[in-house]
Amino acid sequence: MALSETIKAGPASGKLDHIPGHLGLPIFGNTFDFLKDPIAFHNGRREQYGDVYKVSIFGGQTVVLRGADALEYVLMDRDKNFASRRGWDLLWRLFPNGLMLRDFDDHRSHRRIMQVAFKPQPMRDYMSGLNDGIANSMRAWAPSSRFEFYPAIKNLTLELGASVFLGLKMGDDAAKVNQAFMDEVAASVAVLRRPWPFTPMRRGVKARAFLLDYFRDIIPARRAGDGNDMFSQFCRAESEDGAFFTDDEIVDHLNFLLMAAHDTTTSALSTMVWALAEYPEWQDAVREEVLAVGTEQLDFDAQDQLAVTERVFKEALRFRPPVMFIPRFAERPFEFGGYQIPGETSISVSPVLVAMSEKHWTQPTKFDPDRFSDNRAEDRSHRFAWSPFGGGAHKCIGMHFALMQVRAFVFQFLRNYEVALPEGYEARWQALPIPKPKDGLPVVLSRR
Numbered sequence: 001m002a003l004s005e006t007i008k009a010g011p012a013s014g015k016l017d018h019i020p021g022h023l024g025l026p027i028f029g030n031t032f033d034f035l036k037d038p039i040a041f042h043n044g045r046r047e048q049y050g051d052v053y054k055v056s057i058f059g060g061q062t063v064v065l066r067g068a069d070a071l072e073y074v075l076m077d078r079d080k081n082f083a084s085r086r087g088w089d090l091l092w093r094l095f096p097n098g099l100m101l102r103d104f105d106d107h108r109s110h111r112r113i114m115q116v117a118f119k120p121q122p123m124r125d126y127m128s129g130l131n132d133g134i135a136n137s138m139r140a141w142a143p144s145s146r147f148e149f150y151p152a153i154k155n156l157t158l159e160l161g162a163s164v165f166l167g168l169k170m171g172d173d174a175a176k177v178n179q180a181f182m183d184e185v186a187a188s189v190a191v192l193r194r195p196w197p198f199t200p201m202r203r204g205v206k207a208r209a210f211l212l213d214y215f216r217d218i219i220p221a222r223r224a225g226d227g228n229d230m231f232s233q234f235c236r237a238e239s240e241d242g243a244f245f246t247d248d249e250i251v252d253h254l255n256f257l258l259m260a261a262h263d264t265t266t267s268a269l270s271t272m273v274w275a276l277a278e279y280p281e282w283q284d285a286v287r288e289e290v291l292a293v294g295t296e297q298l299d300f301d302a303q304d305q306l307a308v309t310e311r312v313f314k315e316a317l318r319f320r321p322p323v324m325f326i327p328r329f330a331e332r333p334f335e336f337g338g339y340q341i342p343g344e345t346s347i348s349v350s351p352v353l354v355a356m357s358e359k360h361w362t363q364p365t366k367f368d369p370d371r372f373s374d375n376r377a378e379d380r381s382h383r384f385a386w387s388p389f390g391g392g393a394h395k396c397i398g399m400h401f402a403l404m405q406v407r408a409f410v411f412q413f414l415r416n417y418e419v420a421l422p423e424g425y426e427a428r429w430q431a432l433p434i435p436k437p438k439d440g441l442p443v444v445l446s447r448r
């Protein structure tokens with residue numbers, strides 16, 4: 001039967017009456033149930049309604065499309081139906097014009113320029129900055145029977161942001177810049193969206209203005225200099241067709257990039273270290289591999305010697321992906337899963353729901369890095385079975401950078417420390433907007 005014959009026709013008015021789902025409370029909709037436990041919330045809906053249903057979260061109706069096929073269909077977007085800018089509307093006030101908030105041809109031309117900053121030579125340069133920065137920050141980590149890992153790693157990634165992304169020396173204005181950046185990120189997820197006095201949004205808007213002025217003032221020096229940081233790369237980047245970023249574009253891209261890189265990597269490293277502490281056999285296996293490399297810090301060219309590290313990290317990203325849901329805005333009507341979905345509709349697809357699906361993974365709730373081994377290769381069951389970095393035109397531009405940063409961190413961390421969980425510890429994580437441990441992730445840290 002042709003797909004179009006199986007379509008349950010929808011009203012042309014753009015309403016979603018024909019899409020199953022219940023929308024919960026007036027005004028708040030399903031928001032509280034969703035925030036309490038997003039995975040349980042969606043699994044309940046799927047049992048009731050199947051792979052296509054509507055929800056009402058954060059004040060608007062969204063059509064959820066479940067499964068790896070949905071991820072592929074929406075993210076590959078062969079018909080250019082799905083806008084990222086209006087999907088991620090929540091971020092617009094603080095991060096307008098960031099790469100993820102651009103679409104189609106405009107997005108492609110900006111991405112081409114930015115890609116220059118992620119070529120092999122700049123990546124080598126970032127690696128040496130990462131190695132030095134990690135060594136510097138980690139020096140202050142004193143052994144303790146209760147070391148709060150989450151604030152420590154957040155601080156470390158902030159310091160790397162200041163040095164490797166912005167080219168600031170510690171002591172410069174790094175502390176002021178980091179504070180402004182944290183205010184901005186806090187505002188981006190604030191419930192109250194208007195910048196009224198004394199609200200996080202007001203602080204965020206002020207922080208954004210400070211950061212943009214700060215970045216703009218140093219563009220001339222970065223452009224003229226030969227710095228190896230990402231800011232300098234953006235200032236000098238020229239695409240193959242000879243295009244550069246303007247000053248306004250540089251500051252907006254930089255501002256967005258810092259946000260896209262920071263909480264995601266902090267979250268991923270927290271899950272990774274929790275896993276190393278929870279599964280000492282994996283900690284031993286990763287350490288053995290790290291020690292076999294034989295250097296104090298990880299050389300750029302030695303990265304491919306870390307196959308076990310890679311497997312554990314891939315599993316950490318499957319187990320608890322930092323970006324659980326990816327929003328898009330359907331600009332035109334489309335058909336999916338037997339439904340006709342009208343244009344001007346918010347859409348959501350989800351890496352985490354696929355990562356927890358028995359269709360693609362054996363015992364998905366179990367932490368099991370061997371599922372990525374060549375003989376099991378569960379990640380190859382579908383092109384989008386494992387998609388913590390998204391896919392298609394907006395696939396994370398910092399994916400290799402993030403992998404490099406995690407390898408460089410784990411390398412130095414396991415050479416210098418052993419990590420364990422306190423007796424009787426039970427992990428408690430907040431899932432949204434980006435997973436983080438509710439208790440700061442206390443670990444027993446001892447020197448090797």
Ligand code: HEM
Pocket residue numbers: 084099100101111256257260261262264265268321322323326327388389390391393394395396397398399401402
């Ligand atoms: C473990 C860490 C990270 C994860 C899990 C992650 C995840 C993602 C995901 C899922 C997307 C796609 C969103 C969408 O399609 O709407 C994305 C986009 C993006 N990420 Fe990452 N990210 C990480 C680290 C980084 C880092 C380190 C950087 C920068 C160095 C970065 C910069 C970006 C940018 C600029 C985009 C937008 C790309 C575009 O629209 O073309 N991310 N990331």
